Amino acid sequence: MLAQEFRHTRRVHFQDTDLAGIIHFSNYFRYMEETETEFLYALGAQSGEADFHEWFLSPRVGVQAEFLRPTRFGDKLDVMLSVEHMGRSSIGFRFRFLRGDELVARGSMRAVYVGHNENGGLRSTAIPDKLRPLLEPYLVKE
Amino acid sequence: MLAQEFRHTRRVHFQDTDLAGIIHFSNYFRYMEETETEFLYALGAQSGEADFHEWFLSPRVGVQAEFLRPTRFGDKLDVMLSVEHMGRSSIGFRFRFLRGDELVARGSMRAVYVGHNENGGLRSTAIPDKLRPLLEPYLVKE
Amino acid sequence: MLAQEFRHTRRVHFQDTDLAGIIHFSNYFRYMEETETEFLYALGAQSGEADFHEWFLSPRVGVQAEFLRPTRFGDKLDVMLSVEHMGRSSIGFRFRFLRGDELVARGSMRAVYVGHNENGGLRSTAIPDKLRPLLEPYLVKE
Amino acid sequence: MLAQEFRHTRRVHFQDTDLAGIIHFSNYFRYMEETETEFLYALGAQSGEADFHEWFLSPRVGVQAEFLRPTRFGDKLDVMLSVEHMGRSSIGFRFRFLRGDELVARGSMRAVYVGHNENGGLRSTAIPDKLRPLLEPYLVKE
Numbered sequence: 001m002l003a004q005e006f007r008h009t010r011r012v013h014f015q016d017t018d019l020a021g022i023i024h025f026s027n028y029f030r031y032m033e034e035t036e037t038e039f040l041y042a043l044g045a046q047s048g049e050a051d052f053h054e055w056f057l058s059p060r061v062g063v064q065a066e067f068l069r070p071t072r073f074g075d076k077l078d079v080m081l082s083v084e085h086m087g088r089s090s091i092g093f094r095f096r097f098l099r100g101d102e103l104v105a106r107g108s109m110r111a112v113y114v115g116h117n118e119n120g121g122l123r124s125t126a127i128p129d130k131l132r133p134l135l136e137p138y139l140v141k142e
Numbered sequence: 143m144l145a146q147e148f149r150h151t152r153r154v155h156f157q158d159t160d161l162a163g164i165i166h167f168s169n170y171f172r173y174m175e176e177t178e179t180e181f182l183y184a185l186g187a188q189s190g191e192a193d194f195h196e197w198f199l200s201p202r203v204g205v206q207a208e209f210l211r212p213t214r215f216g217d218k219l220d221v222m223l224s225v226e227h228m229g230r231s232s233i234g235f236r237f238r239f240l241r242g243d244e245l246v247a248r249g250s251m252r253a254v255y256v257g258h259n260e261n262g263g264l265r266s267t268a269i270p271d272k273l274r275p276l277l278e279p280y281l282v283k284e
Numbered sequence: 285m286l287a288q289e290f291r292h293t294r295r296v297h298f299q300d301t302d303l304a305g306i307i308h309f310s311n312y313f314r315y316m317e318e319t320e321t322e323f324l325y326a327l328g329a330q331s332g333e334a335d336f337h338e339w340f341l342s343p344r345v346g347v348q349a350e351f352l353r354p355t356r357f358g359d360k361l362d363v364m365l366s367v368e369h370m371g372r373s374s375i376g377f378r379f380r381f382l383r384g385d386e387l388v389a390r391g392s393m394r395a396v397y398v399g400h401n402e403n404g405g406l407r408s409t410a411i412p413d414k415l416r417p418l419l420e421p422y423l424v425k426e
Numbered sequence: 427m428l429a430q431e432f433r434h435t436r437r438v439h440f441q442d443t444d445l446a447g448i449i450h451f452s453n454y455f456r457y458m459e460e461t462e463t464e465f466l467y468a469l470g471a472q473s474g475e476a477d478f479h480e481w482f483l484s485p486r487v488g489v490q491a492e493f494l495r496p497t498r499f500g501d502k503l504d505v506m507l508s509v510e511h512m513g514r515s516s517i518g519f520r521f522r523f524l525r526g527d528e529l530v531a532r533g534s535m536r537a538v539y540v541g542h543n544e545n546g547g548l549r550s551t552a553i554p555d556k557l558r559p560l561l562e563p564y565l566v567k568e
Binding site: 020022025026029030033057059060061062063064065066067070122 | 304306309310313314317341343344345346347348349350351354406
């Protein structure tokens with residue numbers, strides 16, 4: 001059953017292309033993160049330090065992507081985000097990149113929510129309570 | 143007398159920050175170019191190879207910027223573009239970066255329109271005829 | 285049995301960090317590609333258009349990475365490349381990121397060699413004949 | 427009279443090119459900063475937090491560059507750094523980009539040394555005492 005997806009639309013920019021005339025693959029990861037950020041703002045995150053630590057401080061532990069079709073300068077991409085995994089502190093996002101109806105790439109990103117422990121280091125921490133129910137509708141049931 | 147300005151709004155993204163917690167200055171130049179691209183699309187440029195060669199193939203010959211206030215993750219910036227110079231083949235864009243009413247940075251970028259000559263090299267060429275009148279309203283009169 | 289590994293050493297640069305004080309994950313993919321390029325130059329590739337088309341024109345079809353330890357500004361990383369797969373036209377590189385003796389990240393990248401067909405499009409083509417034997421010593425036997 | 431220059435050699439990487447087949451101009455600023463970092467390490471800066479705050483925490487207040495010749499994938503560039511200005515807290519670096527004997531670009535970057543004040547904000551501070559004499563040989567006398 002398909003989950004709800006969040007859509008972020010963005011143009012492939014000139015600086016994202018390489019001399020082969022197509023978007024350099026490393027930029028797909030920038031687009032993924034940009035989409036995650038816009039998603040969290042859409043869910044209610046605010047700018048500012050408090051929300052940053054609560055909503056955004058989630059180092060990535062793994063990412064992957066497959067590139068199915070070349071994309072070019074000026075293409076408009078819809079980046080579709082859903083949640084493919086939600087643990088106590090870890091979260092996995094799934095991304096589909098569409099140009100119109102055409103799937104041009106897909107990928108996923110796993111992150112772990114962290115907080116500062118007493119000596120200033122980082123330790124994994126639970127996904128924020130207020131965030132969890134907001135993520136539910138986007139969770140892929142398989 | 144102030145010229146018309148084109149506005150492109152964008153968020154400062156996580157990946158654009160550095161460990162000092164502020165946007166890394168090199169990204170302002172990415173924002174400038176992104177704004178120029180959106181400007182040309184707004185004027186009527188189409189995706190595709192023909193328009194690319196006519197509207198976008200303008201290597202930069204010089205750029206500069208001043209950074210007046212630090213900008214941070216989540217800030218929304220309005221990038222305001224005007225034309226400060228228009229020669230036969232060269233064009234100079236001026237950029238003001240606003241966070242609300244506050245001017246946080248400003249910069250400029252000079253480019254030269256080029257075409258391919260018979261041996262495949264590049265030579266400067268006139269600003270496209272259909273582009274010139276569209277740029278006029280954005281030209282700063284001083 | 286371990287294959288030979290190619291080593292590329294590089295510093296984590298300021299612009300590669302983000303506001304969490306660690307390297308932004310998207311840069312690992314830049315480091316991977318940089319390492320592949322230095323590897324091909326070490327094997328004998330020359331700058332210039334001919335070698336570019338023969339050695340380098342291999343669009344990526346998939347990449348993945350795992351981030352095991354945070355890396356910081358000023359860290360020196362040894363990026364270790366080996367070949368984990370070699371097909372007719374496809375190649376898979378494996379990367380290990382070491383900070384001293386410590387494995388901080390690992391990843392892989394799959395690419396397909398392509399050439400231009402008669403209508404200017406791209407089609408997959410065999411790995412160049414002179415490249416294949418040079419890659420052999422780096423092939424991981426499992 | 428010419429000052430001593432620090433040299434940092436680096437290759438133009440694939441990901442630094444754009445679809446016009448040349449290096450995207452925004453990367454020159456990355457190369458500048460990379461060169462400044464290598465320069466400070468060569469002068470004796472160490473990795474780690476203390477040296478970071480003393481040697482590296484200098485937000486940029488302005489940068490500019492001129493692009494004289496296109497540079498391409500695989501080109502080796504020598505980035506030559508000298509000091510064109512040294513005030514109480516401000517410093518100006520000058521950069522020349524050479525491909526062999528050919529000057530392909532030049533630029534400059536102004537920065538201000540800062541420290542944290544009592545409320546955690548940033549204020550300009552003097553260039554570190556141990557850094558100033560080390561910079562002297564690189565100061566351009568005009």
